[in-house]
Amino acid sequence: MPILDRPIKPVIRCSGLDRLLSCPGSRTLEALVPMDFTFSATGDEMTWRGNWVHADSARKLVELHDAVAPDGLTEPQIPKGWTPKPWDERASQWYVDQIVALTPPDHVIVVEKRYTVEFERFKLSGQLDCYTLSPDGEYFVINDDKSGTNIVDHAESNWQMAGYATLLKRQFPRARAGKLQILQKSAEDQVTSVDVEDLDTLVEYMEKRINEALDAPFTVETGYKACRLCPCIEFCPALDEEITEMKKILTPEQVETLKVTPNLAELAEIAARGRAIAGPIERLLATLKDRVIEEGSVVLKDGTQVTVDDELGNRVVSSPKIALEFAADKLGDADLAWLTMKMSLADLEDLLAEQGMMRKSKKQGVETVETWIRDTLGHLITRPDVKKMRFR
Ligand code: SF4
Secondary structure, eight states: OOGGGSOOOOEEEGGGHHHHHHOTTHHHHHTTSOOOOSOOSOSOHHHHHHHHHHHHHHHHHHHHHOOBOTTOOOOOOOOTTOOOOHHHHHHHHHHHHHHHHHSOTTOEEEEEEEEEEEOSSOEEEEEEEEEEEOTTSSEEEEEEEOOSSSOOOOGGGOHHHHHHHHHHHHHOTTOOEEEEEEEOTTSSSOEEEEEESOHHHHHHHHHHHHHHHHTOTTOOOOOHHHHTTOTTTTTOHHHHHHHHOOOOOOOHHHHHHOOSSOOHHHHHHHHHHHHHHHHHHHHHHHHHHHHHHHHOOEEOTTSOEEEEEEEEOOOEESOHHHHHHHHHHHHTOHHHHHHHHHHOHHHHHHHHHHTTOOSOOSSTTOOOHHHHIIIIIGGGEEOOEEEEEEEO
16 A cells, blocks of 8 residues: 555554543544644643653662663753742652662663554554563563642553553563552552553553544543543533533422432442532633633623632731741640641631630630731731632
């Protein structure tokens, strides 16, 4: 067949497998999203932190622990002038320490390696943060660093990891088994892993699942995993239907049989359905807010007006260190004070009240939580201007 007549194989990214396998039609919708050709350090604080932590930990593994970076080390995509916080530095060091501790001594460590392998109907592509390989090439460990605070699925139910294992098995045909590991410092289960005993079966299964998804380009299905980071939430018909299908005409018989207290399984079913659209709704609200700021207020069909107003935000302590000293002195316990000050002024107020202080009083000259906070910490407290979206 002449080269130009050959069908172009779609490139499937491992990072998109969770969505593709749950909602095959998302690929069709995703193709409609305008592409960003600027390749600038766009994104938010969380993205920049992730970019920095990945680049810094890869560099440390190469420079201090004999890891190899076959594609070379790259500079993190961060805006000019952005600097990491101590938390980011700790996150990077934590990841490096975990890799060093979890890697079998005879394994070679490879970082930041991109692979693209060809299957009959598609190409599978992915960039691995880190993997390690035994000297005989028969066993590998994949280590994926999740530096964000959105808690990801455990390794055993994460299609991205299965995709990486598929890539590596194709790259190293001698490999028989492997371990897939996700490391996330901010998660309760910081390291989750799954052992894959038979990589041939995994590759076969993944190819079958991806082919099935390619055969269903118009099937869209909402789900927590699929929708939470989908770029199509603003125009997805399935999500729209899920959100707007909220009207129901009740029959008297139905009202009679309604269970006011569902059993645990029923409660879980309802909550799980709600969870599927909770993330997208939050993101839709954030997008709406940005658009209203840009384009002005909007009136809904039922007459509700949506505006974004300048208001005073929550109280912020400008110098937590000084406030902490006052609070520790008052509570007589620095640890207790630290716990509250790390969280919020409201926590400190609750704690003072728990310790027997009245919250408020109409009597003059009585020290209460309110007067103590005002008199002692007032000079350290500000309320920044914030933009709040209102539906009226
Ligand atoms: S928003 Fe959800 S249902 Fe719609 S395309 Fe994306 S993943 Fe699929």
